[in-house]
Amino acid sequence: GQSLEQPSEVTAVEGAIVQINCTYQTSGFYGLSWYQQHDGGAPTFLSYNALDGLEETGRFSSFLSRSDSYGYLLLQELQMKDSASYFCAANSNYQLIWGAGTKLIIKP
Amino acid sequence: GAVVSQHPSRVICKSGTSVKIECRSLDFQATTMFWYRQFPKKSLMLMATSNEGSKATYEQGVEKDKFLINHASLTLSTLTVTSAHPEDSSFYICSARAPTSGTLSYNEQFFGPGTRLTVL
Numbered sequence: 001g002q003s004l005e006q007p008s009e010v011t012a013v014e015g016a017i018v019q020i021n022c023t024y025q026t027s028g029f030y031g032l033s034w035y036q037q038h039d040g041g042a043p044t045f046l047s048y049n050a051l052d053g054l055e056e057t058g059r060f061s062s063f064l065s066r067s068d069s070y071g072y073l074l075l076q077e078l079q080m081k082d083s084a085s086y087f088c089a090a091n092s093n094y095q096l097i098w099g100a101g102t103k104l105i106i107k108p
Numbered sequence: 109g110a111v112v113s114q115h116p117s118r119v120i121c122k123s124g125t126s127v128k129i130e131c132r133s134l135d136f137q138a139t140t141m142f143w144y145r146q147f148p149k150k151s152l153m154l155m156a157t158s159n160e161g162s163k164a165t166y167e168q169g170v171e172k173d174k175f176l177i178n179h180a181s182l183t184l185s186t187l188t189v190t191s192a193h194p195e196d197s198s199f200y201i202c203s204a205r206a207p208t209s210g211t212l213s214y215n216e217q218f219f220g221p222g223t224r225l226t227v228l
Contacts, residue, residue, distance in 0.1 A: 033216065042114075042201050042219040043152070087151065094140070094205075096217060100151045 002026040004099035006088055011105045012078055020073045020102045022088035030091040032064050032071040037101070038084045046073070048091075078106050111135055112204050114220030121192055122228055129187045129223045131202030137182035138204035142217065143175075146199045158185045192227040199224050 004024045012018040024032065031050035035043035049055055049064035049071060061074040075082055083106045089096040111134040121127050131141055139160050144152040156177050157165045164177035174196075176188040189196055203217040 042222045043203075045216055045218065048216060095142070095154065095157065098151045098154075103149075 002090070002092065002097050004088055004090055004097060006086075006099040006102045008100065009103045009105065011107065014078055014080060014106055014108050016078050017074065017076045018078060018104065020075075020086050020088075020104070022071050022073070022099055024069050024071070024088070024090045024097075024099075026090045026092045026097050028093040029066075032062070033089045033091060033096065034060075034062050034073045035087045035089060036084050037087065043087060046086075050091075075104070080106055080108070082106055110204075110218045112138075112202065112218045112220040114202055114223055116223060117221060118224045118226075120226045120228065123193055124191055126188055126190045127192055127225060129189075129200055129202070129225075131185045131187070131204070131220050133183045133204045133218075136204075138185075139182060140205045141179060141185040142203045142205075143177060143185075143187050144201045144203065146201060146222075148199075152201065155187075189225065192225070194227045197225055197227045 006022045031048055033048045034046040036046050037043045047055055047062040049062050052064055052066055054061055054063045059076045064071040085101040085103050087101045088099040113132045115130045119127055141158040143155045145155050146152050154167050155170045158177045158179040160179045160182050166172045174190055179185040199222050201222040203219045205217055
């Protein structure tokens with residue numbers, strides 16, 4: 001079957017760096033996306049990796065290794081507003097296959 | 109760019125009534141839209157893929173007669189929850205695939221703000 005695994009919860013301190021890992025098992029894999037969702041809101045797109053390597057967008061970076069079926073989202077200089085759930089999603093056959101989400105808790 | 113609106117944002121209805129949710133792509137044409145359902149603190153569950161001018165493709169376990177999807181134009185898809193029951197209460201989110209250059213490797217989706225349905 002198709003599945004993505006990511007930790008259910010991660011806790012970090014304001015100003016620190018945190019990495020959220022994602023492993024996937026899908027067919028027809030084209031790339032890995034990351035979305036952020038605040039409580040009560042809709043997901044917003046953060047990044048997309050189609051090729052191996054690191055993509056950097058401001059404080060957020062995302063990494064993909066196709067050979068390891070693995071990716072991660074790196075958040076730097078954490079701010080309280082980064083407290084949210086983060087979903088990895090595999091782009092597969094024109095659909096997104098979603099992970100269960102990682103709740104990021106940031107402490108002052 | 110790539111803004112998706114969803115209406116209504118919240119709806120409370122009585123059991124047995126039908127509720128229509130609209131999803132619009134405001135500044136781009138979306139040949140494909142997706143409808144998701146999300147329970148509290150859970151991931152998004154894809155309900156169906158809506159293609160303009162054709163029948164929607166429903167995921168396994170989703171009742172197509174209960175969740176009617178119509179994608180009548182390139183900017184509008186509607187989801188109608190028919191004969192709603194309390195167990196249909198949920199957060200419904202639509203998304204539209206971003207305009208692409210035709211490459212198969214790009215599949216970014218833009219999400220509407222969601223509709224919180226409460227069935228009494």
